[in-house]
Amino acid sequence: MSSTRLAILSPAARGPMSLPASMGQLVASVESHQEVWGCWLQSWDLPVTISEIALFLDELARQALQQGREVIWAPMSSASSSVRLVLHGSAQPEALRRALTTLHLQNFMPGRILHCQRDDLALVLHGPDGPLSAANHSLIEALEGISLDVAVTTLWEKGYFQLLLTDMDSTLISIECVDEMADHLGLKRQVAAITERSMAGELDFQTSLRERVRLLAGTPASTIDTIIRERLQLSPGARELVTAAKAQGVEVGVVSGGFTQFTRYLQETLDLDYAFANTLEIVDGQITGQIVGDIVDAAAKADILDLLAISLGTDASHCIAIGDGANDLPMIRKAGVGIAYHAKAVVRAQADFQIRYGGLDTASTYLGWGNG
Template sequence: MFVATLIAAGKLTDEVVREGIDRLDATGHEVGAPHWLDVGDAADIVFQGSLVSARAELAKMDHGALDVVVQPLGDRTKKLIVADMDSTMITVECIDELADYAGIKDQIAAITARAMRGELDFRAALFERVGLLGGLAEGVLAECRMERVRLTRGARTLIQTMKAHGAYSVLVSGGFTAFADPVGEAIGFDKVVANHLEISGGKLSGRVLEPIVDSAAKLETLKAEAAKHGLPLAETLAVGDGANDIPMITAAGLGVGYYPHPSAGAAAAAVIRHHDLTALLWAQGYPRRQWVMG
């Protein structure tokens, strides 16, 4: 059994839900009656048939603000979430904002964008960008965090709700602990994994300390935390936006691209392009009355 969750907050109509049912029916799926999670916001369609075919068919629905998540029904409520930070749990790329204080934002942002699209090796791109920040005063890290970093809408509600229902949460970032640790605390993550900037004489040395949190480390974090908590990968959720998130996204029970770069979007089982992070609660079957508002 599978479930297709149609999400269009404040704009989901009976007609759109009916179209989803008709599309599944016309492509040979056995479809049940729809179930509203929240009327006008999100609805489930349970069906039997082909997961791949259903995803392809429902992706053709063109209603502007509609996001669709299609997945196996049995394990939809996840017990582990592993989430990227930059441009996922927060609205910015921290290294780009930090570069602004050094007067080289455009230069570093261009490298970041290419790395997130998968055009550059993440590790090499990280070393290059951090090297360009060498000599920046350590105090700028806190200044940048306070002035530039904002939580993505729905981040706290997503994590607090999942935790209230027994899930474990990990923030895993190719960014830096100077940002990730306070962000993780503000959102309520159980654990934070991120890179450590080397500081020497009160300034950034231009180096990152080993081990490096790259795509392989993100995948290993997902697998290790699942094993630690006795969970099959089917009961995990991974969410991110960049190429370095692809391995964990493809390994998780539900891998989500959140406003993703094209390569991550193509690899993800589900893509959110129109809603905040609370869409991932509807995707897990939580109606709004069960949310823990952050």
């Protein structure tokens, strides 16, 4: 059966708007009637077609415009689906208005409020069934200039996800371990030159890593402990994300093109279920400049995600991957949900969701962990 979804967004100071009596009699259900982020959001389901109430809608829109309110409506059908809109960051009425207006252009309409507090807002959207990538990229463009993270996501049931796998450098932690070691040893310029050649496409990741590690030859292994003690910092929200995942029964791992000494520290500190990285060769208390065994590169990260999923009796579609660099792309693309964290443009473009401003706990908000 076809119906019409109607919503009104009003400045909080104006208060909610009443429907004309003749129109109010048509209401099948009230989904939202709440003050959120400096606005009154009202949403109704009307069991009639738009053509049947076109005159009422036009008059309502005219009155609303005179009062500084915004009215939107869209047809709904039995094929319509429900998804979640998440806004995380600065609670601005303009952000909510831009988001709902942008989504309305794609026939998404607001429904009930799932969660609302100062920095987080999550609400149900009703709209067309299908991929959400277009809606997400449109939202990012529409909210450009506002320091706020936004996503349209599936309404996943608890237990849907089994594994969260995250990159380490500049993702789970705020530093790049090799760069910090190089800076500590006065080798920053040499390492930067190798990194630049890698970014220019002159070196692949494995070659770049081996050349950088070679520069560390003869360095006391205790340098690693010094870096961990003096420079290593968790990214904002890292501990909260791990805690939220475990509360959902999701296993958590870190996978890195860095070194096992750092990932082991993180595994102990955050009580992670898994930790994978490269093994530095250490002989007589000194780093030899060599790596033992196979290198954990982009392909290996994706393979590790696959293998862990299988060991958990599931597949990649029930896994989440978070990263910031090009070597995270294969696992981000393979996972059921791939999240770009303060990432390079190429990663943001291919990830399901982006975290551009907030901490890692923004991922918990996107996934609906603890907030509806």
